[in-house]
Amino acid sequence: MTDTGGSRPQHPRSEAAGHDGDPARPAQAPAPAPAPETQPGAQPGALFGPDSQFHRFFNDPRWALAVLRATVLEAAHPQIGAALIDNSTFVAHPWRRLRNTLVSLHRMFGADDETRHREAARLNRLHARLSGTDAQNRPYDAMDPQVRAWVVATLFESSVTMCRLSGQPLDRITMERLYAEFQAFLAVLGDQAGHLPPTLKEFWPYYDHMVQEELEDTEALRIILYKLFDHLPAPPLLDGLPTVWAAGRALAGPVLGTITVASLPEPFRRRAGLPETPGAQALMQSVYTAAGLARFLPDNWIQAENVTSLLFLSPDSDNPHAAALTALRDRMKRAGALFRLVTPFPAQPGPTEGAGPQRDAEEFFTAVLDQTGDGYLDWPDLAAMARELSSRLDLDEPAETRLYHAYAEWWKELQAALDADGDGRISKEEYAAGVPSLAGPALIRVAEVLFSATDADGDGSIDADEYRSLFRTAFRRTVAGSGSGSGSGSGSGTGAGAEAEAGTGQGARYSRSAFVKDFLSFMSGRSRSTAFDPLLAEA
Numbered sequence: 192m193t194d195t196g197g198s199r200p201q202h203p204r205s206e207a208a209g210h211d212g213d214p215a216r217p218a219q220a221p222a223p224a225p226a227p228e229t230q231p232g233a234q235p236g237a238l239f240g241p242d243s244q245f246h247r248f249f250n251d252p253r254w255a256l257a258v259l260r261a262t263v264l265e266a267a268h269p270q271i272g273a274a275l276i277d278n279s280t281f282v283a284h285p286w287r288r289l290r291n292t293l294v295s296l297h298r299m300f301g302a303d304d305e306t307r308h309r310e311a312a313r314l315n316r317l318h319a320r321l322s323g324t325d326a327q328n329r330p331y332d333a334m335d336p337q338v339r340a341w342v343v344a345t346l347f348e349s350s351v352t353m354c355r356l357s358g359q360p361l362d363r364i365t366m367e368r369l370y371a372e373f374q375a376f377l378a379v380l381g382d383q384a385g386h387l388p389p390t391l392k393e394f395w396p397y398y399d400h401m402v403q404e405e406l407e408d409t410e411a412l413r414i415i416l417y418k419l420f421d422h423l424p425a426p427p428l429l430d431g432l433p434t435v436w437a438a439g440r441a442l443a444g445p446v447l448g449t450i451t452v453a454s455l456p457e458p459f460r461r462r463a464g465l466p467e468t469p470g471a472q473a474l475m476q477s478v479y480t481a482a483g484l485a486r487f488l489p490d491n492w493i494q495a496e497n498v499t500s501l502l503f504l505s506p507d508s509d510n511p512h513a514a515a516l517t518a519l520r521d522r523m524k525r526a527g528a529l530f531r532l533v534t535p536f537p538a539q540p541g542p543t544e545g546a547g548p549q550r551d552a553e554e555f556f557t558a559v560l561d562q563t564g565d566g567y568l569d570w571p572d573l574a575a576m577a578r579e580l581s582s583r584l585d586l587d588e589p590a591e592t593r594l595y596h597a598y599a600e601w602w603k604e605l606q607a608a609l610d611a612d613g614d615g616r617i618s619k620e621e622y623a624a625g626v627p628s629l630a631g632p633a634l635i636r637v638a639e640v641l642f643s644a645t646d647a648d649g650d651g652s653i654d655a656d657e658y659r660s661l662f663r664t665a666f667r668r669t670v671a672g673s674g675s676g677s678g679s680g681s682g683s684g685t686g687a688g689a690e691a692e693a694g695t696g697q698g699a700r701y702s703r704s705a706f707v708k709d710f711l712s713f714m715s716g717r718s719r720s721t722a723f724d725p726l727l728a729e730a
Contacts, residue, residue, distance in 0.1 A: 238375040240302035244365060245372050248350055249297065252485040256478070257353035258292075259447070260454050261345035263415055264406070267459065270338050272409030273325030278571045280579075282414060283564030286426045286730045291582055299376060309587070311379045316591065317578060326410075340377065340386035341401060347373045348398055356454065356476055357483040367391050402456045408463035416452060416465075420444040424730035450475040552623040555716035558728040560622070568605070569616035573598040576727060580641060583661050583726070590644050597633070597640040604633040630715040638710040642703050652700035662722045666699070 240246065248254045265271045275281060281288045298310035321333035332338070347370055354361050361369070370391045377387060388394045421444050425436040452460065453471035460467070560568045562575035577598045581591045609617045609625040645653055645661050655666035713723040 238372050239300050239307065243300060243372050244369040245300045245350075248353075248369075249300065251353075251483075253353045253357055253479060253482040254350065256450070256454075256482060257349040258346070259451055260352070261349040263412060263451055263455065264345040264349070264402075264459075265342055266411040266415055267406040267409055267463070268338065268341050268401075269325065269329065269405075269407050269409060270331040270333075270335060271342070272407070272411035273323070273329070273331040274321050274333055275411040276325075276409075276414075276565075277323055278321050278563065278574070280562050280564070280575050282419065283424075283562060284730055285419060285423060287579070291579075294582075299379065300372070307379060309585075311381070312587075313582075313585075315380060316588070320574065320595075336382045336386040339380065339382055343373045343377055344387060344394070344398060344401070347394075352454065353479065357479040358476075359483060363391075370394065399458075403458050403462075406459050406462075412463070416448055420448045427725065427729050430729065446474070446478070450478050552716055553619055556619045556622050558724075559714075559716075561619075562727075567616040567618055568622060570599070570602050573602045579727065580644075580661070583663075584644050584647075585660075586644055593640050594637075594644060597637040601633040601637050604631050605629070630711045634711060634714055635707065637714070638707040639703070641710065642706045645706075646703075652702050653706060654700060658701055662726060664722055664725065666701075 248257075266275055279288070295310060295314065298306050299314075301307060315334075318333035318339070322331065324330050350369060351361055351366060374387055388397045421440075423440055423444065425432065429436045449468050449471050452465050453468070453475040455465065459465075556568065560572060562572040574595065577595045581594055584590075586594065605617060606615070608629060608631075609621050611621050611625075642653070643649075645657050647657055647660070648654075658664075658666045709720065710723070712718045713720045
């Protein structure tokens with residue numbers, strides 16, 4: 192694929208930018224349509240919010256298994272599988288992907304209409320930027336209404352299957368009500384009626400046809416089932432505890448893979464050649480039943496929001512539970528050291544205690560630049576960064592498009608400087624052999640655009656609330672601490688400029704110059720950062 196002379200970043204297999212491939216232009220997406228007030232079997236006003244059936248499932252521990260199953264069925268769709276391979280961060284950053292999905296669903300099915308329509312508009316802009324061709328030169332488009340309907344269909348059917356496998360099948364009225372809620376979900380996105388069958392009775396033949404005729408043994412499917420489970424990185428809660436995590440993953444990974452395969456429709460398992468492990472069906476039903484018993488636990492123990500907050504809680508956070516987390520991590524580190532003494536587990540890679548702020552070029556490439564985990568740096572990696580930053584800051588147009596445009600210009604700058612073989616992407620070796628500390632005008636522009644987006648009130652500095660919107664870490668400890676610019680080796684994430692301007696009072700601010708300096712230092716691979724590392728490098 193050759194450059195057409197515009198601002199369109201080129202990718203050998205996809206154009207994951209604006210719907211026309213140009214990230215500098217706002218993604219064209221349909222305006223969200225009002226959700227229908229009633230559907231067959233639904234109670235008026237109950238399609239969204241705390242009275243909806245979905246809301247009850249959202250905090251049900253079994254639903255984690257259902258979402259995993261739905262994700263596998265989505266990945267088996269050829270268009271979705273291709274989009275995942277080309278654009279998604281699910282391999283390198285699965286926990287971040289999970290958190291963003293849960294946050295999005297919570298917004299869409301919450302009680303607030305304004306939040307729901309804002310989220311629908313954001314999803315439409317995101318999907319409008321995902322289009323291209325797969326390895327067999329077949330087109331894919333995340334705005335294809337039939338594709339979006341299949342995503343919703345897998346969530347609905349997996350929720351129904353979850354209840355059946357755990358011995359609590361849904362009655363007809365409840366099932367119809369749940370189906371109406373998912374139809375309303377599509378309606379809010381602006382999709383026209385007819386892409387999901389209008390009634391539950393018509394849904395099942397549609398679902399069977401998709402499973403038997405449309406799904407394929409895609410690369411994305413195989414990665415999820417046979418790579419992701421075996422190599423799943425630790426969530427932020429357990430980051431730095433590689434031995435503890437490796438031990439748990441060695442037990443849980445095969446179990447998750449086995450029960451997920453066993454729960455898939457038998458016709459698809461046969462067509463895809465997925466193995467039938469002896470005893471898998473009994474194991475699957477036992478796990479689903481055990482997960483169902485968790486509903487008897489106190490509500491605040493199993494609320495998805497609380498569990499997610501715990502998984503992604505950082506020791507540097509302002510969250511009052513951060514101190515307890517630090518103490519727990521210290522105990523787990525000691526347990527991990529003891530575990531290594533009494534078991535043959537091989538040493539696991541992990542952060543080195545007392546490591547300085549420097550990192551080598553290849554480590555930075557893998558941890559930060561290669562967002563999709565395919566071993567190369569190309570436009571989808573930088574688009575993923577823009578997508579994550581836009582989501583963190585909940586940006587609307589035109590701020591979101593300005594950020595994408597800035598990243599697109601940086602990609603052109605990187606490509607011109609580092610793509611030695613001209614294949615449209617940058618390998619780890621090309622990056623390491625080139626200029627790892629590259630920080631040209633385009634990267635400076637990215638930093639300035641990101642600062643302006645973070646500075647929500649436009650006062651020329653970032654206060655504590657604005658800082659936490661982006662980083663979700665402790666503002667005072669990070670901004671006032673000695674950072675990468677001070678040469679202390681603490682890697683706190685801010686430089687001496689920020690320290691000088693922070694002061695000690697309630698009016699601490701993070702200035703534009705300090706922010707730009709720290710961002711450039713991090714993104715050019717010159718230093719670690721306890722603010723930017725969790726933002727772009729955490730799993």
